[in-house]
Amino acid sequence: MMDLKEETRKRCSGGENEESGALKRCSSGEKEEGWSSREKEEGWTLKRCSTNSCSCVTKLKRPGRPYSLFDYENYFPYPTNTIKSDITIGEPHVFFEFPEEIFMEENEPLNIKKGEKLPVDVLSLLSNGGKTNSLVRNNGERVGLMDAISGKYLVVCCFFVPMFANDGSDRVCRHLIATYNELQKNNLNFEMVVVAKMRSSFISKDQEEPAFDWFLSAFPCLAVPFSDSSTRDSICKLLGLESSRLTESDACLVLDPEQRVLQSDTLCFENYGAASFPFTDSHLDYLKKKVEEIKMRLDPVYRQSKLDGQEMSRRWRLGPLYKGAVEDEISTEPVTLEELLCCESSTLLHKCDGSSQKNRVISVADLSKSKCVVLYLCFDASFMSRLEMFRRRCVKRNQQFEVVIIHLSYFSDESSYSKAFKLAFKEKGITSWWELPFVDHVSRRLYQIADVPYEDDVIIWAGGGCSGEISGLALMEWCGSSNLYPVTRNKWLDDKLSALRSLTLESFLSYKKRKRGSSHLKVSESKNRNILLYFGSSNSLFEKLCDSYNQIKEDYPGSEVVFAPMRHPNPVTEMPWPQLPSPIAIPEVLWFVPILVAFGDDNRIKSLYAEDNLDYRERGVSLFDDTLRGETLRYLTGEIQC
Incomplete structure (x- = not known):
């Protein structure tokens, strides 16, 4: 490996001298910069271009360049610090490559094994x-x-x-x-x-x-x-x-x-x-379990997705020995704000402007009376502006929205980090946020709860025993300017399920009659019957549905399949079930175009993915089981990873 830092800044002769700093183009067509004043002072050397037709040179850093106090800003313990709010402290640093270090051969690395004594005193x-x-x-x-x-x-x-x-x-x-x-x-x-x-x-x-x-x-x-x-x-x-x-x-x-x-x-x-x-490993395992417990008690969506994943893995691992779900042993008691912040009810938080006036200080006990407390885990302030905009929208709608900033100064010294944030708050006019007194292990635990590596994130605590959210930043970006409040996936899930369950078969069908050849099926006749609404977008499913049709009619007396084309179809006579004469629109509450939707005998949606249950006999389930919540949950966790 070279012990020189080679800069590909080339210069051609052409009337300009090398000290002019003018931009030139060498015969290869590459446009390069001229000399900087700092490079002149640092003793850069020249190397002739290998191209025969060109007289340009390559600048080489001289080996063994002295390490001076002037360069210390580029090295630990005082690195550059960039807050992504258009405020930068320091200058970018340069990375170098080094040759391998050479060690004495007399010492070999110790054979270190966890849990055993060190091989040497x-x-x-x-x-x-x-x-x-x-x-x-x-x-x-x-x-x-x-x-x-x-x-x-x-x-x-x-x-x-x-x-x-x-x-x-x-x-x-x-x-x-x-x-x-x-x-x-x-x-x-x-x-x-x-x-x-x-x-x-x-x-x-x-x-x-x-x-x-x-x-x-x-x-x-x-x-x-x-x-x-x-x-x-x-x-x-x-x-x-x-x-x-x-x-x-x-x-x-x-x-x-x-x-x-x-x-x-x-x-x-x-x-x-x-x-x-x-x-000790046992203590670290205890801390890991405590973090997991907090996440599952705080966020019901995370809890359910985690349990579903564990159950699926267990079902696959045990195969025919599987005997049903294991009871969830983790408490469902809501997480208090004091428990989340690892502090006392009397702990005081100050406004981010540093004011100690009476109306600029609040106790954790008083803060917990708010309906929505947002813990902003601030790594580089990249989400600061958007979070403040979100807060202001909520305030305009008379919705409580308190922000507590949690500093994660993992890449900078504390003084530079603090200075950068004061400038950022001032620049953006943010004065209403609260600051939690910094305790390193508390910040790290919250960082573990959010579980997003080296990025800003948001944890949302909802008051009154309501559920919270461990993926707040992703949810805020996903839902945009919607009126979702409190901003939690559980709230979105409840709202979406309420809208889906309000749909009936009549909501999907805009015609009073459905024809099957010369016969008719009235919508009124579908009441108290199980209905499969087939959208015909899968040929393989069509064959499977044809094979299963008679069996479904036998297992679920009075049930019926209805074909709903997505565009004007040619007459289809080989289908054994009723079909719509014209396309229907997909309700806006759905996030995709379904293939097979199951309606129960109450004319309400039971499943949006009924095609997954056509093998109901082998799986020992019902084709018309209500799986709507689980399906919506899978979609949500797919969009916003837990």
Whole structure:
């Protein structure tokens, strides 16, 4: 791999000198830029074009470019921060490619197995076999190694330095820092040690220590000192940090006080933050189940789709041994706002403009009296403008709509993130939103409930014991400017089912008589009869329906099939059932053109997908079972993924 950054900016001779910065076109026809003042200062070199007929050059970055404080804004811990509301802090950074790092052959990576003791003593690991006996903090304070880690839950994390802002390891660092800060506030038996492996191919030797200090300045925890380079390299090698490729740019180890390996990655910090302590699999499983319980209690649509999926999987797995659905054991008790926000009823929220005036502060108890509370999980503010427009529409219709912003500052330092949002609120004139006091593990739990990776999302809590919504953003975008309120899939489902159940056979049929050759079938004669309305859009279904027709008539006495063409048909005489002489319109309440619709003996719709039940005998079901809710639910969850 090249150790040079090659820019394909080419320049041709043609009356303009190379310093002019004018745009030129080389013989290949490629239009390229001229020199920038910064490139001149940085010592770029030239390489002649390989095209014989062209005298243009390619600019090459010189190898071993010094790493200076001027570049620190591009690297962790202070990355650029872009809020998608036309407000940008900092400048875009550039990604480089690096050659493989070369390690000493003397140490092989440890054979680390979760649940077992570390193959080497952790004191020996961190001291490089007793060669060092202290760790360091970012203020230069030296701490005795044994005193710092003995008898504690320990996290050892290794990173390549310098680290690009906004790459995967940058995000991991922020998860670890947030976890450490919160655990230290609670005085838990916990310590973290950071180990930096320098990218020697990127920075010169005299710049390694400033880069190390800059990186360490973000961490409030302990670190292996810069001066102990052999110890740092040994730890990184033993924990498997063997490449500087971005896909392998960090390694982590979590130990209990007895040096048993609890975790060998950083996923628990990303998902749960400080709540993951004491980091055991059983505790993490408990947290996962609690999140799932909240989701199922909050959102009935999510609950039903989840249970349907589990039941389908169980039916397929057991086959003939299947004996019916398993009872749902999760409570149906509504989720309180306090439970959702992990706070007390007396917790105060302030308006997003930072005002502390009496009318600009509200308790969670008072906020829970609202009919609709929207938790805006704000990652990059890409949904901020649309959410405010949605809120204003609801207010105009005298509908309660309170927004609580939940900050997810996973890609930026807190100060830059806060500054960007203050500017965004001011720019968009947003003053009515509430801000929840930031607690890292609470934000992460809400993020787990929404379950949308690194994007804005919305969780909706409906007051009065009503159902909520875990996919609020997708639902808001899907329903647009409709009058759906509260904005939940369960409300949409109830409204849609109400409209569908209000339809009768007469609603579909606009003629009083249906003919079958010379005979007639009056609509009045269809009352108290099961009817299959066939729209004739599937030839394969036509054959199946013909084969099943007599059996259906035998199993459901008085039932009938009626053919409803979608366009003016030629006379069809081979059908054994009545047919409409003219096309009918599909009611707007339907979201598709059906094939076979089942009406019960009350003339109400029972199924929009009755073709799925033509094998009712083999499946042990009724052709006229009421499956309308399940069918509508499947459509809804297909449009808006749970």
